[in-house]
Amino acid sequence: MALHRHDRGPHTQPASRTRLPTSRRVLLLVDFINPLTFAGGEDLAPAALEAATAAAALKQHMQEQGFRSIFINDNFGQWRSDFKTLAAECQQLGGTAAGLVRRLKPHPDDLMVLKPRHSGFYATPLDLLLEELATREVVVTGLATDFCVMCTAMDAYVRGYKVWVPEDCTAAESPRHKHEALAWMKATLKARISPAAGTVRRSASGRGA
Numbered sequence: 001m002a003l004h005r006h007d008r009g010p011h012t013q014p015a016s017r018t019r020l021p022t023s024r025r026v027l028l029l030v031d032f033i034n035p036l037t038f039a040g041g042e043d044l045a046p047a048a049l050e051a052a053t054a055a056a057a058l059k060q061h062m063q064e065q066g067f068r069s070i071f072i073n074d075n076f077g078q079w080r081s082d083f084k085t086l087a088a089e090c091q092q093l094g095g096t097a098a099g100l101v102r103r104l105k106p107h108p109d110d111l112m113v114l115k116p117r118h119s120g121f122y123a124t125p126l127d128l129l130l131e132e133l134a135t136r137e138v139v140v141t142g143l144a145t146d147f148c149v150m151c152t153a154m155d156a157y158v159r160g161y162k163v164w165v166p167e168d169c170t171a172a173e174s175p176r177h178k179h180e181a182l183a184w185m186k187a188t189l190k191a192r193i194s195p196a197a198g199t200v201r202r203s204a205s206g207r208g209a
Helices: 041-064 083-093 095-103 126-132 145-158 175-188 196-204
Strands: 025-030 068-074 111-115 137-143 162-164
Touching: 025 041, 025 145, 041 068, 041 095, 041 137, 041 196, 068 083, 068 126, 083 095, 111 126, 137 145, 145 162, 145 175
Parallel strands: 025 068, 025 137, 068 111, 137 162
Antiparallel strands: none
């Protein structure tokens, strides 16, 4: 016999949950946890470490300001993978992959999203998560400027978010590819692309964000 909703009793009601604190600005860290084992990974590696260093300083600054960070990462085709597994695997690889994890070690309050394709919004709960956080601006950082960062920024723009892509917190396989991608995002997405270092320095000197 079929069990109807009213037959299930009070214990089957969904448990209440605590809503996440709001964060009008959110830092998106795209594909920084990365083994760099793809073609072109060696070319990307030095710039990736520089971008991760800058992103780590920005992350600390935003955390002090009360803003949230979300790690958005490929699962590299392993649908059973989780973020902690990916980070552990990158640490075991050593080299640049481990260096990226060391620079951007997740904080307990950080959130994580695994993505199957290039954009952090495609087939993920990111939009719903940002809606719950009451986010108005996303700060898109990560790898690579001309691919997953650009796709994520574009999808954020079409959803009505204000977009900041700090140029020192992203990396591409060549300076030209990075410059062209940033210029396109500035012109087409009306994105702010000023470096994060200036914001962090002003805050450290007591003049605010």
